[in-house]
Amino acid sequence: MNLQGKDELLRLAETVLAASRAEETEVVLMTAEDYLTRFAKNVIHQNVGSRHASICVRTVTDRRIGVAEAEALDEATIAATLAKAQEISAVRPRLDDFKHLPKPGKISPIAAFDPATADCTPERRAELVAQLAAAARRKKAEAAGLVQTQTAEILVANSRGVRAYHSSTGAQFQSVVTCGDGSGFAEDQAFSLDRLDSRRVIRDSVGKAVRSRKPQPIDAGEIDVVLEPAAVGSLVAMLGFLGFGAKALQEGQSFMVGKIGQKITGEAITIIDNARHARLRGFPFDFEGVPRKRVKLIERGVAVGVVYDSYLAGREPGRHASTGHALPPKYSSYGAMPVNLVMDGGSESLAGLVAGTKRGLLVTRFHYVNVVEQMKAVLTGMTRDGTFLIENGKIVGPITNLRFTEAVLEAFARTAGLTRARRLVEEGVLCPAMKIRGFRFTGTTGF
Amino acid sequence: MNQLAQHAVELMRRAGVAYGDVRFVETREQDLAVNNAVVESASEERSRGFGVRVLINGSWGFHSSYIVTEAEIARVVDVACQIARASGLVADKPVTLAPVAPARGSYVTPHTKDPFAVPLADKLALLVKASELMMGEPIGVSQSFFAAYETRKIFASTEGALTDQTIIETGGGIAATAVGDGEIQVRSYPNSFRGNFATAGYEYFESLDILAHAARVKAEAAELLKAPPCPSGRRTIILDGGQLALQVHESIGHPIELDRVIGMESAYAGDSFLTLEKLDNLQYGSKLINVVADATAPGGLGTFAWDDEGVPAERTAIITAGRFVGYMSSRETAPVIGRTSTGSMRASSWSRIPLIRMTNVNLLPHQGTLAELIADTADGLFLATNHSWSIDNKRLNFQFGTEIAWEIKAGKLGQIFRNPTYTGVTPEFWNSCDAVCGPSEWKLYGTPNCGKGQPGQTAHVGHGVAPARFRNVEVGVMKQS
Numbered sequence: 068m069n070l071q072g073k074d075e076l077l078r079l080a081e082t083v084l085a086a087s088r089a090e091e092t093e094v095v096l097m098t099a100e101d102y103l104t105r106f107a108k109n110v111i112h113q114n115v116g117s118r119h120a121s122i123c124v125r126t127v128t129d130r131r132i133g134v135a136e137a138e139a140l141d142e143a144t145i146a147a148t149l150a151k152a153q154e155i156s157a158v159r160p161r162l163d164d165f166k167h168l169p170k171p172g173k174i175s176p177i178a179a180f181d182p183a184t185a186d187c188t189p190e191r192r193a194e195l196v197a198q199l200a201a202a203a204r205r206k207k208a209e210a211a212g213l214v215q216t217q218t219a220e221i222l223v224a225n226s227r228g229v230r231a232y233h234s235s236t237g238a239q240f241q242s243v244v245t246c247g248d249g250s251g252f253a254e255d256q257a258f259s260l261d262r263l264d265s266r267r268v269i270r271d272s273v274g275k276a277v278r279s280r281k282p283q284p285i286d287a288g289e290i291d292v293v294l295e296p297a298a299v300g301s302l303v304a305m306l307g308f309l310g311f312g313a314k315a316l317q318e319g320q321s322f323m324v325g326k327i328g329q330k331i332t333g334e335a336i337t338i339i340d341n342a343r344h345a346r347l348r349g350f351p352f353d354f355e356g357v358p359r360k361r362v363k364l365i366e367r368g369v370a371v372g373v374v375y376d377s378y379l380a381g382r383e384p385g386r387h388a389s390t391g392h393a394l395p396p397k398y399s400s401y402g403a404m405p406v407n408l409v410m411d412g413g414s415e416s417l418a419g420l421v422a423g424t425k426r427g428l429l430v431t432r433f434h435y436v437n438v439v440e441q442m443k444a445v446l447t448g449m450t451r452d453g454t455f456l457i458e459n460g461k462i463v464g465p466i467t468n469l470r471f472t473e474a475v476l477e478a479f480a481r482t483a484g485l486t487r488a489r490r491l492v493e494e495g496v497l498c499p500a501m502k503i504r505g506f507r508f509t510g511t512t513g514f
Numbered sequence: 515m516n517q518l519a520q521h522a523v524e525l526m527r528r529a530g531v532a533y534g535d536v537r538f539v540e541t542r543e544q545d546l547a548v549n550n551a552v553v554e555s556a557s558e559e560r561s562r563g564f565g566v567r568v569l570i571n572g573s574w575g576f577h578s579s580y581i582v583t584e585a586e587i588a589r590v591v592d593v594a595c596q597i598a599r600a601s602g603l604v605a606d607k608p609v610t611l612a613p614v615a616p617a618r619g620s621y622v623t624p625h626t627k628d629p630f631a632v633p634l635a636d637k638l639a640l641l642v643k644a645s646e647l648m649m650g651e652p653i654g655v656s657q658s659f660f661a662a663y664e665t666r667k668i669f670a671s672t673e674g675a676l677t678d679q680t681i682i683e684t685g686g687g688i689a690a691t692a693v694g695d696g697e698i699q700v701r702s703y704p705n706s707f708r709g710n711f712a713t714a715g716y717e718y719f720e721s722l723d724i725l726a727h728a729a730r731v732k733a734e735a736a737e738l739l740k741a742p743p744c745p746s747g748r749r750t751i752i753l754d755g756g757q758l759a760l761q762v763h764e765s766i767g768h769p770i771e772l773d774r775v776i777g778m779e780s781a782y783a784g785d786s787f788l789t790l791e792k793l794d795n796l797q798y799g800s801k802l803i804n805v806v807a808d809a810t811a812p813g814g815l816g817t818f819a820w821d822d823e824g825v826p827a828e829r830t831a832i833i834t835a836g837r838f839v840g841y842m843s844s845r846e847t848a849p850v851i852g853r854t855s856t857g858s859m860r861a862s863s864w865s866r867i868p869l870i871r872m873t874n875v876n877l878l879p880h881q882g883t884l885a886e887l888i889a890d891t892a893d894g895l896f897l898a899t900n901h902s903w904s905i906d907n908k909r910l911n912f913q914f915g916t917e918i919a920w921e922i923k924a925g926k927l928g929q930i931f932r933n934p935t936y937t938g939v940t941p942e943f944w945n946s947c948d949a950v951c952g953p954s955e956w957k958l959y960g961t962p963n964c965g966k967g968q969p970g971q972t973a974h975v976g977h978g979v980a981p982a983r984f985r986n987v988e989v990g991v992m993k994q995s
Contacts, residue, residue: 103969104600107777111601115576115969116593117565117865138561138580151558158635159556160642189575189600196604211781213968243781319654319693400547400555434784437904439915440933442698447913449906451784470904470911470937472991509991510937512911514787 069100069118070220073232079140080224083149089126089156091168093225095354095395097121100218104192107211109200111193124152125396127168130161134396166381169389171228172358179348181259184236187216195265199242202269208246208276215239216260223356231356240268243452244276248514249465251275252297252431252452256491258348275431275453279465284511285456287469291427292506293420293457298430299501300492302475303338305436305446307405311364313379314402322444322476326370333480334368335413340405346491349407352391359391364405376403412499413485420484420502422460429455429462439472447472470510478503519670521584525591526568526672533569533611535671537822539864544630546660548641550649556638563864566594572608573601578865612848612855614825616674621819623682625715629662632716644688647728652736654693659708660686660719675824683815683974685711685960688724692735699738699932701917703727705756706900711960711974712813734918737930744919744934746990750894751936752887752983757916759959759977760900765940766805767875769909770832772841776850782968784907788838793851796838799944804878805833807842809857814874814976815960822868825857844870862971869967874958876978880950884981887949889925895989896920896927897934913937913991936989943984951980
């Protein structure tokens, strides 16, 4: 484990703040240790680890901002990084909209550190892979995927009194199993390795691969779909990227423009950003040290709000405060972003959604989802790793993959049911499975 | 750092590894972004660290650290060996490496102006000026970008390789976004998503002459706001260089990565339709399609002297007269097809293992100019500058959107359309190509955001292309609402 600890990071931060000649100074210190065991064809083929530490300094003088970052925490690097930030600040034009670095806010800690996960050995990760590979072999199938364990800590301090520290661990188990021309996917993630439901991941990915053999082609067109959480999550994450940040709204580039307070999708849709959700356990503050607020984005289909950092909030004085969604300073030109999206579930079960479908598709997940038209949230992507035809409430067999091109908010307005159960998916979104009527598929492929 | 590298190699030898290598990497990056004449981002980042890769009993282990000391090197070598032994717990056939002569030498990207030595104030003033030139109704967002990267890599292996190379990359561009009536339209120069990049110095950014293009970019974005949507239907299309570069990237560059073909990437970005029996047997495209993977192309974003396994840069034939003849490979994967490595292994940082990455996957020029090609087209569309992309996990079914389309009628460009998209299936699409422009239109495009691997890596790769024409392509598949 590579943690420096709060006291040591604070000591380093104080040296930066004391040495700075700027009117305002902010320092972000991070350390991390990542281990990832990757496997394919039932063997571990890549197995990696890394130990990181970084410092990012932002200095402000006369509203001129300089940002410098370095990947080391020795005294010379720290001094050089501060000097570089001040050098950039000296020549950068004034940013008139900038007000100040944030003042400290009340930060309630979020418990997200598991010592056993931080100390996980490569042998322990290999053990999970071995269990999955054995299950796959029993079905003459091949497993690919990853087991990952991570440890991280962050300290944000600034000259206006912010001192925010957080440490966390993370674990992920992801499986894509192929069985002939069949393919199945399952995943789980949590702050602790012991909380991963590895049995479910193994059972679901192997079982789905077996069931999706010999897929049959169907024509593209509009058809009802039951989207599993992984498929829903990739759509919701893209909505977050496109439209739930204040910058896109202020610049007229969000599907929320002119629609705050208006209905933009179906009543069944409520999406919030909530780092404090027990399943997510996100960082309790952002990269400016501002406490992350719970932000309603869409409530019962109505556009409610977007997320802010201190700069974007300052552009709308008196109307908004930072919601605690600043990105690291080097990515500030992208604006604030939601990173802990939670979508409300409904009252159905997955089996119930399938049973209530006369003719439709069950979609495990999408591949390579991208934007076609930003203002209408038109997205495209492919199905993968298990797409099945539903007829008269029953799954009748696998089908070959399809491309969708769909205005997602319009599609969400055709929601015909959401599951009560929700899953935390790869994009960091907690979401249910959902049924949508008339989802538009625009292309086919031969597998 | 050479001494530290040799120290790491000695420790790996003492640990009894079958093979080991170490990369010490120092990077420097400057990122500048201007929005509506306001400097939104001005940052500089430095990184330094090393990664150790070992092969023990036929299984890999890798560990890395930002602490560059002898003690940390010893710890990292130990942990890398522990990880390799753990890999051996779930193993099959031992990894064997294609032979390569141990590389020795040094290399620096040819350049005339150090991009970091140009005063920051000068760069910012130019970007602000470019942004100002594009401002005014209906442009809501007027952006200009600059970025420079310097990467020094020292590579040493237990086989005796020791190389030292410094890669310098520079680039940038402009973009104007017209906003109005619930619609936004973007035009960019010289390419979308922050511009174009090359292995070169500041002279490359100067050659882009962004100020000279600002007025056109603004005008076209404004026109697009009023333009009708691109109509749907089967059409003849001509792709400009920027769009064709991404078409090559997604539907040729990725499918020819041999690690994808044999399933090593199947859980994430997917595998490839180019299964092994297709080598030397598949008619990938029409006779006009000639593609090479060329890490020696001057200025290409995938240009270097040695890859991250110490294999010398080379030019590999991929498609010859339409026939698929070669993959991009590594020392581990090349034996699968009985060949040696094509020198395609690169890591995005010291903390990542090398993966097979595109070098410069270039579509070779044929003949004629773009003007002549348009004049030769009775009815079609000219699509320019990538806006959107998506392709399935076998790299067959793709869908692209471009910033703009011009109608072609009787050999002349006509009205413009907004939100053009087209879709197809890879071999059918490349076999529908009936014209590729000649050397005077051929240009290298840099893609600085190619994602692959877990943990994720972003590679900088290049594509040389000249505009080309494709027949009977499905256009305008987007839902109009």
